[in-house]
Amino acid sequence: MAKITHRRLGRDLRMKRKIEVRKALAATARRVRPRLGPAAEADPPAAAAATAAAATAAAAAAAVVAGPSLPLGRRRPLDRQPRRESWDNEGHFALAEVFSRETLTAQSAQCTLPGHTDCNKSVSVGQNCNGDEARRLIMQWCIDGIALTNREDHVKINPRQTYTLSEIPSQHELLELVNGQTPAAAEADPAAEADPPGAAVGGCGCGSPPVALPPVAGPSVPLERRRWHVLWGDAGHFALSEVWNRGVLTAQSAQCRMPGHKRCNKTVSVGQNFTGGEARRLIMQWCIDGIALTNREDHMKIKPPQTYTLSEIPSQHELLELVNGQTLA
Numbered sequence: 001m002a003k004i005t006h007r008r009l010g011r012d013l014r015m016k017r018k019i020e021v022r023k024a025l026a027a028t029a030r031r032v033r034p035r036l037g038p039a040a041e042a043d044p045p046a047a048a049a050a051t052a053a054a055a056t057a058a059a060a061a062a063a064v065v066a067g068p069s070l071p072l073g074r075r076r077p078l079d080r081q082p083r084r085e086s087w088d089n090e091g092h093f094a095l096a097e098v099f100s101r102e103t104l105t106a107q108s109a110q111c112t113l114p115g116h117t118d119c120n121k122s123v124s125v126g127q128n129c130n131g132d133e134a135r136r137l138i139m140q141w142c143i144d145g146i147a148l149t150n151r152e153d154h155v156k157i158n159p160r161q162t163y164t165l166s167e168i169p170s171q172h173e174l175l176e177l178v179n180g181q182t183p184a185a186a187e188a189d190p191a192a193e194a195d196p197p198g199a200a201v202g203g204c205g206c207g208s209p210p211v212a213l214p215p216v217a218g219p220s221v222p223l224e225r226r227r228w229h230v231l232w233g234d235a236g237h238f239a240l241s242e243v244w245n246r247g248v249l250t251a252q253s254a255q256c257r258m259p260g261h262k263r264c265n266k267t268v269s270v271g272q273n274f275t276g277g278e279a280r281r282l283i284m285q286w287c288i289d290g291i292a293l294t295n296r297e298d299h300m301k302i303k304p305p306q307t308y309t310l311s312e313i314p315s316q317h318e319l320l321e322l323v324n325g326q327t328l329a
Contacts (some may be wrong), residue, residue, distance in 0.1 A: 095107070107122070116150070123138050128160070136168045169251060177267060233323040240252070252280045254287050260296065
């Protein structure tokens with residue numbers, strides 16, 4: 001009796017499997033074999049040729065409908081379509097929503113500032129952060145990277161641990177900030193930021209919208225991104241602006257142009273805690289306190305809502321006197 005080895009047993013099993021496959025294919029062919037008419041039964045070779053031609057035509061039609069087939073391992077899943085969108089005017093940031101089984105799981109951003117190669121950050125969406133909050137955190141991370149010269153310092157910022165959601169402006173206000181702080185906008189001529197003739201009159205800080213004059217010829221600007229800059233102080237070191245969203249005053253912002261304060265901006269939201277006039281006074285006091293500071297970092301660390309008390313801040317007229325007295329001195 002021949003000795004049965006593992007190799008022989010495996011060969012026998014493979015042969016048995018091949019025989020079963022052949023039998024299954026033959027049974028399938030018998031089930032789908034077309035019925036032949038009397039003429040075809042009389043001439044078997046002609047019937048075989050007609051059957052082969054019909055099978056070839058059916059295969060060609062299926063290839064046209066389905067298109068070229070790809071190996072199973074190379075087919076792309078349907079849910080990996082790109083969702084990135086450029087955020088700022090200069091195209092330095094691209095935001096994306098990360099979905100898993102049609103559920104939003106994270107907000108991500110890609111930074112392409114000079115020196116920020118392969119600079120990315122994501123904020124998870126879940127119990128602690130909803131989609132809008134995670135979006136605002138990732139937008140603030142983008143803005144804070146403008147002042148950084150390398151990727152390492154930017155990636156070290158952890159949005160969920162560094163920022164407080166109550167202090168982050170809305171998405172609309174963050175869009176205004178990023179377009180005002182991008183390198184191209186920061187290095188532009190300050191005169192180019194002034195209002196075009198007839199753009200708006202007003203902006204006293206009392207909360208009333210500016211009065212629009214007849215339109216001036218030139219390229220149109222989207223309504224939600226129009227800004228009303230007003231130079232504040234005789235020295236021209238500060239520019240104040242009101243942020244409007246659909247006809248509602250949402251924030252008071254300031255841009256500082258003191259020496260060493262490159263890309264220095266601050267915004268105070270208008271809402272339940274502050275009126276338009278109160279937010280204006282807070283942002284003015286922030287400007288005045290920056291005169292004695294020699295660098296942008298120390299100025300940006302000041303948070304007007306937490307640092308100042310409204311009852312101790314002078315009126316807008318007195319603040320104007322103060323800023324003119326300190327800058328001229």
